[in-house]
Amino acid sequence: MNALEARGIHKRYGGLAALADVDLTVKNGQFVAVIGPNGAGKSTLLNVLTGLAMPDEGQVLLAGQAITRMATNKRIRAGLGRTFQHGRVFARLSVLENVMTGAAIRGRLSESDLRDFSMEIIEQMGLADVAHEAIMSLSYGRRRMVELSRALACRPHVLLLDEPAAGLNSGEVDQLIDRLAELRAMHGLAVVLIEHNMGMVMRLAERIFVLNFGCKIAEGTPAEIQADPAVLSAYLGEGYAHAVV
Amino acid sequence: MADFVQLIINGLAIGSVYALAAIGFVIVYSATGVVNFAAGQFVMFGTFAGVATLVNAQLPWPFAYGAALLIMALFGALFFVSVYLPLRRGSIVTIIIGTVAVSITMQNAALLSFGSWPFRLPSPVEDSAVSLGGAIISLHALAVVAVTAVMVAGLWLLFNRTSVGVGMRAVAQDVQAARLMGLKVNRLLAFSWILAAVLAGVAGLMLGPMWFADVNMGDPIALKAFAATIIGGFGSLPGAIVGGLFVGLSEVLGASYVSSAYKDLISFGIMIAFLLVRPQGVFGEKIQDRG
Structure with a gap:
């Protein structure tokens, strides 16, 4: 069974489509990252998952149970946990x-x-x-x-982390990576990580979802994402693939 | 000297009542951001709840006090459900105006139920006095100070030693983050209103024997509680206590040593001075420091 699933999520703010038909699947104990440029809809997706924003269309399921319209505090009691982008x-x-x-x-x-x-x-x-x-x-x-x-x-069974490395120095980021790996091993947590620090993402994530302008443009393993031309063009930059190689 | 001691005790007693009213005011403001303009009428309702249970129903003291406080707790819950919840999605100003409307409604409801003739609410320690440093001190005044001290200690324990109190403080700071901790925010907000109403009830029951129970008594109490919170620091519980005691003492000492005609002028003058010189009060934070 999937720990967390979002199916066909649409969210509009006035004329702006913050999320358009976005799917996300997180298996039990899996470490997933959601990446993309600023304004891609990553935090909006977390808000929809935690009930701070209601989707216009689509479904959210936690351990197979529909929680799309459930109040935030009930979702937390059902097994979601979240940190904020700016602490x-x-x-x-x-x-x-x-x-x-x-x-x-x-x-x-x-x-x-x-x-x-x-x-x-x-x-x-x-x-x-x-x-x-x-x-x-x-x-x-x-x-x-x-x-x-x-x-x-x-x-929580599923922990949602919104840019936890933002504002940390490199030593603190290393500590955070070690701590997250330990916690995951200790508690069997599924984790959804939103992060711009690609070193951290590539070290921790088993699967990566890439958003751009509210749409999912790619999904795959870190190796697949690093080689995806659409992701390189929209977010990582052509130089990233060469740097990694 | 004996007179001075007597005045100090009396000042602390009336100041304790103001402090309790101010604490109720601060609890609601901290949790919800709402300045409750019905705070004085809450105290008035507390006094009349005592009139209903003690004078009209002739219940024995402990049951009468218990019933009066239960009535106040139910009233706090009713206020939360019928005033705060429906208006909370509007601006804070809308809720504040709602409290003004409720204060007028409460005053008129009391007028319809009890009439305009003042009542005298008895005290369980009526006509008892003790001698202290040559001064004859009313036992009721000492009891008011003692009860307030117990209430303040209880509140300290609640806010610092229980998960409910910590949750209330968390909700007061960031409702969204509190929801993301799984806290039952509405339940904690309801508890804030109930707690404020019960504190007002205690203040009303203690004030009844010192003043007459009068349907118009709410406004002067609200003004004094407001002055206490300004002087102590808006949103600060220690500030509400210190401010309440300060207003009570300045009122009693001012009436005795200056003129009873100017007793209100002194406390409100000090409040205005604080607004001009130290608007954050004794213990308060500057507004820009909050959050």
């Missing part, structure tokens, strides 16, 4: 409290168990030393890790 931590909460907001969907936990569970995630993510710190006192890179921890605290 939207709760600025006036501590690191622990931020992670607790995600863990709180596990309603049957007592308050102390909920704190313990949140601390476990924080420790896994290497943030134990700042658990009680005000989040805005952390570096931007560590804040992004808190946001990822917060999404993981929801115990």
Whole structure:
């Protein structure tokens, strides 16, 4: 069974077609990337998948169950998790409290168990030393890790990451790649990654979907995508294929 | 000295009531961005809920207080469902004007139900007093300060030690991100309104024995609560407490040492001074720092 599926998604904003007949399939435990130039509709696709935007046409299925019109918080409870492009931590909460907001969907936990569970995630993510710190006192890179921890605290089956490497330095990107690979191995997560950092995409993704002007122009393995003339022309650039070769 | 101690206790007692009203105001503002212009009428309803259960129904004290607070909780839920939810998709200004409309409706509903003649709401510690530093202090005034302290401690625990409180703070900061954490945003918003109504109920029950229960009492309370939040810092819970106590003390001390005719002028004058010199109040953030 597919972990997440979008079928024939159309989304218009006035006269602009943000998404036109877009399909996306993510198998259980699969790492998928969605790439494309700015304005291609990648974040809109994540918004449709998470219920922050409703599609004009098409269907979204999570583990085979239609969730197209389901409220966002119910989708999260059903197994979706998401981070934002520009990092939207709760600025006036501590690191622990931020992670607790995600863990709180596990309603049957007592308050102390909920704190313990949140601390476990924080420790896994290497943030134990700042658990009680005000989040805005952390570096931007560590804040992004808190946001990822917060999404993981929801115990998602499918994790949607919207440009998690944006604003990180190369060392932090390497750490993020290692951490994502570990998490995936540990929790069997399916991941949908939107990212402009092609090094990260090619290292992690098993399958890549390419959007341009709201349309899917290609789908395939990293090797196939790197050799696809339509993708090279629309996004990667002709020089990319030569650089990789 | 004895007079001064007595004035301080009385000021803290009335200030505690303003603080509770201001806290209700701040909880709703922080969670929803709505300035609740019916906050004073919420307190008035709390006082009249006490009149209904204690004076009219003659229930024993604990049941009367419990029933009055239950009525206020139901009223908070009703307000959320019938005013906030239908208007929330509009602009904040629309909701604010909705609260103005509700405040007028509440005042007239109280007038129709209880008439224009003021009631006196008794206190369980009526006519009891203690001697403190030579001053004779009403036990009710001390009880008001103690109850407020307990309520504030309870609120601190709620917001800092429970997942519900942390969730409420998260919703207050970013509703969309809160939804993406799976938080039941509407339920938390409803709880904010219910909590504000219950706090107003407590304030109303404590204020009743100090003032007369009058259907017009809402506006002056709202103005004082508003002044308290401006002085303490709009959106700040510690600010609401400090601001409420400050307004209460300045009112009582001003009435005694300056003139009772100018007691309101003093607290509102200080509020205007804060708006001019430090608009973020004692504990508040500058608006541009929020978010």
